[in-house]
Amino acid sequence: MRRTVLFISDGTAITAETFGHSLLTQFKGTEFRQVRLPFVDTREKAEDAVQLINRASEVDGRRALVFNTIVDSDVSEVLGTSDGHVFDLFGTFLPPLEEILGQSRSDSVGEAHGIRDSQGYEDRMEATNYALTHDDGISKRLDEADVVLVGVSRSGKTPTCLYMALHFGIKAANYPLTEEDLEKPRLPDFLRKHRRKLFGLTIDAGRLSEIRQVRRPDSRYASLKQCRYEVDAAEALLRAEGVPMLSSTSASVEELGSRILLELGLQRDLF
Amino acid sequence: MRRTVLFISDGTAITAETFGHSLLTQFKGTEFRQVRLPFVDTREKAEDAVQLINRASEVDGRRALVFNTIVDSDVSEVLGTSDGHVFDLFGTFLPPLEEILGQSRSDSVGEAHGIRDSQGYEDRMEATNYALTHDDGISKRLDEADVVLVGVSRSGKTPTCLYMALHFGIKAANYPLTEEDLEKPRLPDFLRKHRRKLFGLTIDAGRLSEIRQVRRPDSRYASLKQCRYEVDAAEALLRAEGVPMLSSTSASVEELGSRILLELGLQRDLF
Numbered sequence: 001m002r003r004t005v006l007f008i009s010d011g012t013a014i015t016a017e018t019f020g021h022s023l024l025t026q027f028k029g030t031e032f033r034q035v036r037l038p039f040v041d042t043r044e045k046a047e048d049a050v051q052l053i054n055r056a057s058e059v060d061g062r063r064a065l066v067f068n069t070i071v072d073s074d075v076s077e078v079l080g081t082s083d084g085h086v087f088d089l090f091g092t093f094l095p096p097l098e099e100i101l102g103q104s105r106s107d108s109v110g111e112a113h114g115i116r117d118s119q120g121y122e123d124r125m126e127a128t129n130y131a132l133t134h135d136d137g138i139s140k141r142l143d144e145a146d147v148v149l150v151g152v153s154r155s156g157k158t159p160t161c162l163y164m165a166l167h168f169g170i171k172a173a174n175y176p177l178t179e180e181d182l183e184k185p186r187l188p189d190f191l192r193k194h195r196r197k198l199f200g201l202t203i204d205a206g207r208l209s210e211i212r213q214v215r216r217p218d219s220r221y222a223s224l225k226q227c228r229y230e231v232d233a234a235e236a237l238l239r240a241e242g243v244p245m246l247s248s249t250s251a252s253v254e255e256l257g258s259r260i261l262l263e264l265g266l267q268r269d270l271f
Numbered sequence: 272m273r274r275t276v277l278f279i280s281d282g283t284a285i286t287a288e289t290f291g292h293s294l295l296t297q298f299k300g301t302e303f304r305q306v307r308l309p310f311v312d313t314r315e316k317a318e319d320a321v322q323l324i325n326r327a328s329e330v331d332g333r334r335a336l337v338f339n340t341i342v343d344s345d346v347s348e349v350l351g352t353s354d355g356h357v358f359d360l361f362g363t364f365l366p367p368l369e370e371i372l373g374q375s376r377s378d379s380v381g382e383a384h385g386i387r388d389s390q391g392y393e394d395r396m397e398a399t400n401y402a403l404t405h406d407d408g409i410s411k412r413l414d415e416a417d418v419v420l421v422g423v424s425r426s427g428k429t430p431t432c433l434y435m436a437l438h439f440g441i442k443a444a445n446y447p448l449t450e451e452d453l454e455k456p457r458l459p460d461f462l463r464k465h466r467r468k469l470f471g472l473t474i475d476a477g478r479l480s481e482i483r484q485v486r487r488p489d490s491r492y493a494s495l496k497q498c499r500y501e502v503d504a505a506e507a508l509l510r511a512e513g514v515p516m517l518s519s520t521s522a523s524v525e526e527l528g529s530r531i532l533l534e535l536g537l538q539r540d541l542f
Contacts, residue, residue: 003372012529014438015289022286022340023364026376036538038529065371069293085371087364093294100336100356101274105297121523128430135403159399162433166524167285252392253437258283258309267307 004033004056004064008049008079010041010071016089020067032065040070046078053082123169131165134173140190142173147264148194149174150187150238151201152230153221154211156248156256160201163253170257170266182233187241199260200238200245205231207249275304275327275335279320279350281312281342287360291338303336311341317349324353394440402436405444411461413444418535419465420445421458421509422472423501424492425482427519427527431472434524441528441537453504458512470531471509471516476502478520 005024007016013036024032033056040049056064064084070076071090079086094105133139135158142148147164149157153176161172175191191198203211205228212222220226238245244263246256261267276295278287284307295303304327311320327335335355341347342361350357365376404410406429413419418435420428424447432443446462462469474482476499483493491497509516515534517527532538 012525014525014529015293018286019290019360023361023368026342026361026365027368027372027374028377029374030372038533063371065368069290071297085367087367089290090294090297092363093358094297096356096358097294097298097336100334101298101301103298103300106299125427125430125524128433132403132406132429156396158403159396159437162399163437166430166434166437253396254283254285258285262309 001029002031002033002060003062004035004060005067006035006037006049006053006056006064006084007067007069008037008040009069010039010075011069013038013069016067016069019089020065020087033060041072041075043075043078046070046075050078050082053079053084057083120169124166127165127169127171128162130171131161131173134171135161137175139173142190142194142197144171145173145194145197146171146266147173147199147260148191148197149199149201149260150177150191150243151203152177152182152208152227152234154208154215155201155203156253157201160248160253160256160260164257164260167254168257168261168266170261177230177234177237179230182230182237185237185240187237187243192241195241195243197264198241198243199264200234200243201256202231202235202238202245202247204247204249272300273302273304273331274333275306275331276338277306277308277320277324277327277335277355278338278340279308279311280340281310281346282340284309284311284340287338287340290360291336291358304331312343312346314346314349317341317346321349321353324350324355328354391440395437398436398440398442399433401442402432402444405442406432408446410444413461413465413468415442416444416465416468417442417537418444418470418531419462419468420470420472420531421448421462421514422474423448423453423479423498423505425479425486426472426474427524428472431519431524431527431531435528435531438525438528439532439537441532448501448505448508450501453501453508456508456511458508458514463512466512466514468535469512469514470535471505471514472527473502473506473509473516473518475518475520 007013007020009016017036037049040046053064053066066079066084066086068076068079068086069089076088098104147170149161151157157174161174164170164172209222209224209227216222246259248256278284278291280287288307308320311317324335324337337350337355337357339347339350339357340360369375418441420432422428428445432445435441435443480493480495480498487493517530519527
């Protein structure tokens with residue numbers, strides 16, 4: 001029961017893929033072969049895409065699904081000549097938006113895909129640089145940080161910081177709690193000073209042991225006993241200090257990043 | 272002419288925001304105040320969202336726009352009672368998909384938002400770790416790399432590598448061309464060995480000078496003359512070695528990452 005799904009855009013097709021993927025996870029019974037076709041920005045390239053759609057439909061014995069976010073309607077309409085079921089994401093919502101806003105669309109491909117919204121983009125690049133130079137306790141000067149993630153080694157701090165920086169332009173530092181830190185009743189002073197920016201990341205001890213096992217097989221560091229000790233001590237310390245916490249055991253960096261922004265009030269507020 | 276736009280989801284609302292943002296860039300005349308409301312996963316939270324929508328509509332003097340990707344239709348329908356124009360992204364496409372696939376949706380909120388597709392997610396985390404330990408020429412052992420970005424200092428290699436790793440699970444290393452490298456007629460041997468994985472990143476010399484100026488004001492490193500020399504020499508060297516190149520001057524990391532994957536054939540192929 002295989003069916004091919006194509007995400008097609010004149011830009012990166014990341015929006016089409018993310019959106020289409022969310023929809024498809026609602027259907028269990030079918031095996032979807034998902035393919036992204038970016039930069040389809042001429043009628044010729046769209047005709048090539050039509051060939052791929054038709055061939056996939058033939059091979060699978062069922063019509064391919066197509067999620068299309070091509071802005072230029074001249075190019076987009078070519079996909080309509082294919083054998084696939086085409087979901088035209090822009091075509092569906094632009095007409096009602098035009099009516100509500102009382103304006104016509106301006107057909108600017110580049111901007112639709114956010115090739116550069118200058119200041120926001122610069123902020124993201126600067127934040128990424130910040131995350132790199134404030135990763136893993138490298139720097140204890142945290143005045144500029146928007147958020148400081150704290151947790152035991154391999155609890156997911158680094159990728160979460162990088163995601164927040166790269167996606168949201170948030171300056172995210174992180175500090176790994178060492179055994180020495182865990183033996184003390186308080187967090188180190190350079191962290192306490194910034195208490196309102198602190199956020200704890202915890203993880204199930206069994207999962208942590210698996211992750212550490214990959215790095216240093218059969219070490220004390222990776223042992224379940226050591227992981228249990230560290231996780232318990234870190235949670236107790238963060239609770240005592242009133243630092244909010246999330247678990248990375250079954251949450252993605254996207255979810256962690258979003259929740260941290262929300263809980264620390266780093267989201268733009270409406271009022 | 273301000274109008275508030277809310278991106279609302281029971282997950283991170285990143286899909287809703289990305290998609291809605293793409294649509295809105297098509298309309299120039301209006302100033303949009305864009306707000307993301309993630310984790311709206313109960314009827315109570317949806318009712319709170321309705322209050323925000325109504326208040327924004329009142330303050331702006333025009334009905335707010337709402338892009339909604341709530342999976343649970345019980346929660347989603349609450350938004351329909353607001354004063355906003357609600358675009359129900361899942362509600363629009365799920366019914367035709369159900370018909371095409373001959374299946375009902377399974378209403379699994381978590382998976383719709385990709386909280387964890389295990390192997391893919393692990394690959395992304397591993398690739399992120401790889402990018403960090405193979406950033407900026409730290410490691411010259413590139414056997415495991417899927418791609419190695421090469422370019423002068425501050426041409427955008429690091430954030431592009433991190434994006435490819437975090438988003439696509441691609442193991443991306445990078446190497447900054449030094450003045451010493453630029454004086455030679457060939458790339459260093461440890462790079463030439465992996466020539467098919469190499470990808471050049473270049474940048475407009477004026478833009479490079481601006482970027483370097485922030486880091487080391489009024490230095491030789493940041494001078495336009497030096498930037499011109501390095502960019503010209505790097506482009507000549509990469510051309511001579513037959514390494515494909517892209518410019519980061521006006522392309523985002525999303526666009527660069529996608530194009531590099533496509534050009535190096537690292538995208539999943541259809542046939």
